[in-house]
Amino acid sequence: MSIAESVLDAVRAERALHGGARVTRAGLRIGELSGVETESLRFCLEVLVTDTDLAGAGFEIEAAPWTRRCRACGVEFRVIEARTQCSSCASGDTEAAGGDQLELSFLELEDL
Amino acid sequence: MRVPLQRKVLNENDRIAAGLRERWQRSGTFCLNLISSPGSGKTALLERTLAAFDPARRIAVLTGDIQTDNDARRLSRYGFPVRQITTGGACHLDAHMVESHLEGWDTDALEILFLENVGNLVCPTSYDLGEAARAVLLSVTEGEDKPLKYPATFHHADLLVLSKIDLLPYVPFAIELARENARRVQPEIEILELSCTSGAGLEAWLQWIEKRL
Numbered sequence: 001m002s003i004a005e006s007v008l009d010a011v012r013a014e015r016a017l018h019g020g021a022r023v024t025r026a027g028l029r030i031g032e033l034s035g036v037e038t039e040s041l042r043f044c045l046e047v048l049v050t051d052t053d054l055a056g057a058g059f060e061i062e063a064a065p066w067t068r069r070c071r072a073c074g075v076e077f078r079v080i081e082a083r084t085q086c087s088s089c090a091s092g093d094t095e096a097a098g099g100d101q102l103e104l105s106f107l108e109l110e111d112l
Numbered sequence: 113m114r115v116p117l118q119r120k121v122l123n124e125n126d127r128i129a130a131g132l133r134e135r136w137q138r139s140g141t142f143c144l145n146l147i148s149s150p151g152s153g154k155t156a157l158l159e160r161t162l163a164a165f166d167p168a169r170r171i172a173v174l175t176g177d178i179q180t181d182n183d184a185r186r187l188s189r190y191g192f193p194v195r196q197i198t199t200g201g202a203c204h205l206d207a208h209m210v211e212s213h214l215e216g217w218d219t220d221a222l223e224i225l226f227l228e229n230v231g232n233l234v235c236p237t238s239y240d241l242g243e244a245a246r247a248v249l250l251s252v253t254e255g256e257d258k259p260l261k262y263p264a265t266f267h268h269a270d271l272l273v274l275s276k277i278d279l280l281p282y283v284p285f286a287i288e289l290a291r292e293n294a295r296r297v298q299p300e301i302e303i304l305e306l307s308c309t310s311g312a313g314l315e316a317w318l319q320w321i322e323k324r325l
Contacts, residue, residue: 003235006121028121066263105118
């Protein structure tokens with residue numbers, strides 16, 4: 001719920017930066033490693049916007065995959081079932097690359 | 113009108129956390145964020161830890177819970193400053209709660225600040241508290257597949273503490289598998305095993321802390 005509140009704070013801040021028009025859609029990018037469950041987040045957002053200035057705004061949630069980069073062959077690969085060794089050369093020497101995202105990716109604003 | 117953005121949702125939390133991290137770098141304070149499920153032994157570990165330190169040292173604890181100041185009362189027996197953060201419903205600490213509970217404390221000469229997070233393996237993960245390191249506790253009465261079920265929490269941890277190892281003879285916990293699962297999720301994680309009841313492994317834990325000062 002507090003993540004959802006932070007999302008709405010971010011939406012309002014960006015709306016103000018771009019002229020304060022009504023928000024019709026907001027895009028979110030949520031990494032698999034962010035610790036956020038997208039369906040719970042969607043539910044919380046829908047509850048929180050009811051009867052507010054953001055009522056009617058739709059939320060488009062894009063899941064960002066958990067990825068690592070291989071230090072041996074340079075390939076960036078998706079981690080499936082927590083297998084962190086390289087999917088291409090099987091090296092165990094890999095580093096974190098993505099999946100932490102908890103970002104607002106776009107806003108659709110109604111023109112004033 | 114569509115406006116493309118790349119705005120971090122928790123940028124306000126991250127901003128406060130960055131300020132705290134700078135403050136700890138200036139004061140030479142080692143700040144440790146302790147995360148686990150409820151009942152894994154965070155408070156017990158802090159009790160044993162504080163009892164082992166000379167009370168003349170500059171060590172402080174902020175302990176978070178949804179309700180009650182029981183943990184602060186347990187921890188304040190050891191002669192170090194302890195404050196309770198009662199979140200009143202929130203299932204994690206955030207950087208603002210940490211910052212506001214430091215008010216009035218002279219933190220300039222602080223050696224160590226322990227942050228005992230709210231017992232929860234999910235939500236604390238997203239909130240940077242300005243810590244230098246994160247330790248996750250996993251007790252042997254839980255499942256050894258916790259790192260696979262909650263990969264985000266283990267992925268962001270520097271240290272895994274396998275706690276309550278005195279109970280290993282009585283519970284079907286495959287400790288090697290737990291280590292393997294944690295390393296699958298976070299190949300660089302350090303792992304310690306200890307028991308606050310028998311005292312086994314506490315020396316290595318204290319050394320782990322001292323190495324970071």
